[in-house]
Amino acid sequence: MLNPNLAEIELSPDDYQRYSRHIILPEVGLDGQKRIKAASILCIGTGGLGSPLLLYLAAAGIGRIGIIDFDIVDHSNLQRQIIHGTSWVGKPKIESAKHRILEINPYCQVDLYETQLTASNALDIIRPYDIVIDGTDNFPTRYLTNDACVLLNKPNVYGSIFRFEGQATVFNYQDGPNYRDLYPEPPPPGMVPSCAEGGVLGVLPGIIGTIQATEALKIILGAPNTLSGRLLLFNAWEMKFRELRLRPNPERPVIEKLIDYEQFCGIPQAKAAEVAESSALSEMTVLELKALMERQDKDFILLDVRNPNEYDIARIPGSVLVPLPDIEAGHGIEKVKELLDGHEGILIAHCKMGGRSAKALTLLKEAGIEGINVKGGITAWSKEVDSSVTQY
Template sequence: MSDGFSRDELVRYGRHVSIPEVGLEGQRRLRASSVLIVGAGGLGSPAALYLAAAGVGRLGLVDHDLVELSNLQRQVLHDTRAVGTSKLASARARLEGLNPHVAVETFETRLDSGNALDILAGWDFVVDGSDNFPTRYLVNDACVMLGTPFAYGAILRFEGQASVFAAPGGPCYRCLFRDPPPPDLVPNCAEAGVLGVLPGIVGSIQANEAIKWLAGIGDTLAGRLLLIDALRMEFRSLNITPDLECAVCGPEPSVTELIDYERFCGGPLDGADAGPAETEDTEEAMEELEIDVHELRRRVDDGETFQLVDVREDYEWDICNLAHAGARLVPLATLPEAVESFDRAAPLIIHCRSGPRGDRAVAYLRAMGYDNAVNLAGGILAWAEEIEPGMPQY
């Protein structure tokens, strides 16, 4: 034995130990570390598998769902035999079979404001594999309060994001997204779909960040947001700075205890019970709610009066925007607050990055009586490709 490792462990982790930056000391640190993974689904599956394989000594998983057949396209912790059974039972069996030297703990419950601090306390690192805004904000706030860094990940269709939040001196999730968008304005993976391999990419990045943090090597994503476009196979990293007015991690926090996150993240919007699938149930109806980038350019060139509203986030606006065409930034989350500021008489053109958020915004605005609202088909990416080829893309 060497440094307390058995012969089996030395063989198992040999490819780690042979890396100078890791070595026996790094592997020892991994073995002495603990990681809690929130969610045993698309993101939690690859993260759990690679952290167990890497030899993290203690792994925790929080989930309360059963394995469904539709999960198996991306949730690689589980197999067909596990359909209908507990995700945590399936995950435990898979992880213990992968590496018996890892202690696996499970919490078969829904994470909420009443149990989050107790469950998240005592772990060296957290991986957030959740798929909804209430849990993301809950994990963030609890980690900030506990002083525990966590790896963030999010996925939809072909796009993913990853970062490390709540690291000492670094920003938290609320520094990037102060407020969540109303649920009726945000499509989930069941509605919009997700490329099966994408959570494998993002979840592996989350595991990579955890391993580097625990082993004390390399540079993590703390202070950076990694944007992944799997369709174009492009990666872009943006710097994030702490928000001095952040309600949780700022110098004068206003949120000092966990709150009712379902209420914070909002319920159904008044007057907007119907989603796009209910209000735009034919391709013809969809086309009536859109204009293309060439029509927008014509209106700009002709000096027509219209309102152009960008529903992306601040950091996306900083990359590229249509300010020169008169665009105004109204992040999707703030749309209900800004809705009364729009002119009901002038045409209202909404755009986002590639279209989906614009569709949601238009559906909401029309439900609120703005029959003049249309979406820019293809979003700012279509504008960059067809009108301004030199515009930065992401």
């Protein structure tokens, strides 16, 4: 309802007090606050981006907020996902988010969708809302969100974050570009590491998420100069903003229907390749590694291929650090050869969860060095063998 009948919308005495700082702004005023009250927004994800933007949209007086997420709150979320608290660890994120929203604004209607957004449900979930805000962290859902918004003619407020950098824009608004104009094709699976692998500065999603909330309010108010056609880039480490122009690609394929986005992004193919790669490698469980370590007659070298800062957080006793980037660059392979020189024992490799060590062993195998991968990595070691080893 981006063009509601303002005569039918009333503000209560509490509304006048609650939103007085909005109402006295000439650019907002009574009519603007009524538009905000009449608006409905769907937020996809309640993570780093969804947390701050949901808080500010609720506080601003959005009348109806939909939230779609199927994850639970984890301790590792609390560093940046500020809508959640310690008491909600282990519970659904959407329930945590609703609880916090209603504490801020008890007059907000909050719709919950505890499910994964898919090609089969996206149109039905998105259709009732005026604006969609993309707070996701994976390419299949970003393309799905974009295509559904194009088919339904809904503005799509986009944001993404990684390490110290973030970006934001508005897609599919006033004949502006959509996500496929920025990224016509998805990157190869694994090419872009996740925040779980690469990390993220905790305050960064607060900045980008708040920009997304700002753009949503500007769309509702009919403000000029939205981020449609402009990609805002932010580097928190350097405290610099940059801007790139975006234009619709006249040769862009017409979006006519929703597709299999996992297939489009190469996820099944990548998983199949990963399975094939893993099957070509020898593996052991952490319990088997523990039994091996307890035997005095078995000689081995335990290789840790995580990054040095991860090694500082937690390590398996007796492990030797040779980071995966060093192995990829080649000099790490030489270091492994030096470790094995004159050594008759077996090579065992691990990382955080087993993926990077499998990649390292594949590279080492190409160099003529055989090894065994530890399934589940140091995370499994902490859960199944030694709980004193810190999980991160």
